[in-house]
Amino acid sequence: MPPLDLEEDLFPSTPGKIKIERANNYAMNRSFHRCFTSTTTMFLWVLLLIALTASYLSIQTSVDSATRYTSGDRTVIGGRHWEKQVRSSAQISRFHGMSVLVTGAAGFVGSHVALALKKRGDGVVGVDNFNNYYDPSLKNARRDLLQSHNVFIVEGDINDARVLAKLFDVVAFTHVMHLAAQAGVRYAMENPHSYVNSNIAGLVTLLEQCKSADPQPAVVWASSSSVYGLNEKTPFSESDRTDQPASLYAATKKAGEAITHTYNHIYGLSITGLRFFTVYGPWGRPDMAYFSFTQDIRQGKPITIYRGKNRVDLARDFTYIDDIVKGCVAALDSSGKSTGSGGKKRGPAPYRIYNLGNTAPVTVPTMVSLLEKYLKKKARKHVVTMLGNGDVPFTHANISLAQRELGYKPTTDLATGLKKFVRWYVSYYIEDHGMPVYD
Numbered sequence: 101m102p103p104l105d106l107e108e109d110l111f112p113s114t115p116g117k118i119k120i121e122r123a124n125n126y127a128m129n130r131s132f133h134r135c136f137t138s139t140t141t142m143f144l145w146v147l148l149l150i151a152l153t154a155s156y157l158s159i160q161t162s163v164d165s166a167t168r169y170t171s172g173d174r175t176v177i178g179g180r181h182w183e184k185q186v187r188s189s190a191q192i193s194r195f196h197g198m199s200v201l202v203t204g205a206a207g208f209v210g211s212h213v214a215l216a217l218k219k220r221g222d223g224v225v226g227v228d229n230f231n232n233y234y235d236p237s238l239k240n241a242r243r244d245l246l247q248s249h250n251v252f253i254v255e256g257d258i259n260d261a262r263v264l265a266k267l268f269d270v271v272a273f274t275h276v277m278h279l280a281a282q283a284g285v286r287y288a289m290e291n292p293h294s295y296v297n298s299n300i301a302g303l304v305t306l307l308e309q310c311k312s313a314d315p316q317p318a319v320v321w322a323s324s325s326s327v328y329g330l331n332e333k334t335p336f337s338e339s340d341r342t343d344q345p346a347s348l349y350a351a352t353k354k355a356g357e358a359i360t361h362t363y364n365h366i367y368g369l370s371i372t373g374l375r376f377f378t379v380y381g382p383w384g385r386p387d388m389a390y391f392s393f394t395q396d397i398r399q400g401k402p403i404t405i406y407r408g409k410n411r412v413d414l415a416r417d418f419t420y421i422d423d424i425v426k427g428c429v430a431a432l433d434s435s436g437k438s439t440g441s442g443g444k445k446r447g448p449a450p451y452r453i454y455n456l457g458n459t460a461p462v463t464v465p466t467m468v469s470l471l472e473k474y475l476k477k478k479a480r481k482h483v484v485t486m487l488g489n490g491d492v493p494f495t496h497a498n499i500s501l502a503q504r505e506l507g508y509k510p511t512t513d514l515a516t517g518l519k520k521f522v523r524w525y526v527s528y529y530i531e532d533h534g535m536p537v538y539d
């Protein structure tokens with residue numbers, strides 16, 4: 101009689117188990133025969149796989165190197181379809197409109213700025229590496245939103261000079277809105293190299309492309325309020341010292357300001373650096389406190405609130421996204437031209453730095469109580485003394501320079517802005533997924 105569960109014996113969980121447990125001849129013969137047949141089949145499959153892999157690799161090497169990249173929707177970068185999408189996205193539909201390359205276009209600020217520019221008739225092309233620093237599905241959703249407004253986002257890294265060169269081959273960008281960066285203050289202790297990679301190496305790769313382009317674009321880019329570091333003089337003004345950063349993140353942004361200055365000085369690139377102050381709002385970054393607190397409060401999880409020395413509450417000059425977008429667009433509009441071309445400077449070009457804040461610092465516990473109100477749920481608060489993790493106790497922007505030169509005037513206070521954020525959060529995460537709005 102053959103053993104009943106032969107299949108199980110042929111795939112023993114412990115190698116050799118079959119011999120010990122089932123040693124009758126019939127089983128051995130059948131096993132040997134089956135094993136032999138399956139080994140031959142497997143061998144043939146392996147041969148086939150090797151042949152397929154070899155032919156795939158040979159096709160790939162014969163194709164232009166730039167076409168090896170593929171975009172998120174598997175569009176071949178540099179291919180005809182890709183080029184058509186880039187051109188269509190860069191189409192200007194208003195008199196004296198700009199064509200803008202937005203880096204970090206699937207990010208929080210990038211997606212908002214890209215959409216605002218497109219809506220008023222500028223040509224916009226995005227580039228983003230869709231990394232997983234936070235949930236990439238949120239970035240994909242932002243991409244879908246932009247796509248529905250005919251803004252195409254190329255999936256590529258700003259460190260990839262070939263992708264940037266391809267983009268500039270296809271479109272003579274008048275402006276670059278550079279928002280791609282490794283954000284977050286505390287994460288720099290976990291992954292320091294990602295800050296150097298994006299905020300320094302990536303910035304230089306992008307500037308190299310901009311300086312060589314003919315015509316050169318004007319560059320507007322995101323610096324950070326964190327460059328004021330351990331300063332105690334408030335509010336922070338652009339002319340204040342920025343030589344005592346409290347985090348590696350801040351240090352890379354400060355380095356970015358120095359690097360952009362050299363490209364302005366040597367190559368005549370028009371540069372505007374915007375020091376953003378804790379930007380928040382709909383479609384925001386889940387790593388930021390207001391966002392992660394919202395998630396935790398909703399789920400009944402405890403939140404950790406940092407407190408300064410002597411039990412002083414930490415405070416931030418929280419700035420609403422719509423105000424930031426207006427500041428970015430005004431900076432682009434007023435940027436002035438780069439003077440060089442093909443890597444040669446032909447005269448001095450503007451170099452500007454502005455604070456984009458709200459000028460109304462709010463403490464973290466007050467921010468939490470606003471969230472509690474809008475979520476209709478109490479937070480489980482765990483208050484701890486601020487760790488030496490790169491945080492600064494207080495930020496407060498002096499925005500008079502941006503007010504004067506950009507016409508920047510923030511209009512949204514934290515209560516109004518957080519209410520809008522919670523409304524978006526509920527519609528995006530809860531209503532869209534069929535879950536109850538409030539617990």
Ligand SMILES: O=C(O)[C@H]1O[C@H](OP(=O)(O)OP(=O)(O)OC[C@H]2O[C@@H](n3ccc(=O)[nH]c3=O)[C@H](O)[C@@H]2O)[C@H](O)[C@@H](O)[C@@H]1O
Nearest residue numbers: 283284285324325326376377378388389404405406414491
């Ligand atoms: O203004 C800026 O330049 C920076 O603003 C934010 O940095 P931060 O102000 O630290 O924003 P959050 O991480 O949202 O923290 C806000 C406040 O909440 C506090 N916090 C954060 C996290 C937490 O678990 N508990 C807590 O009390 C922080 O100490 C801080 O005072 C952004 O995350 C940076 O990318 C940006 O560059």
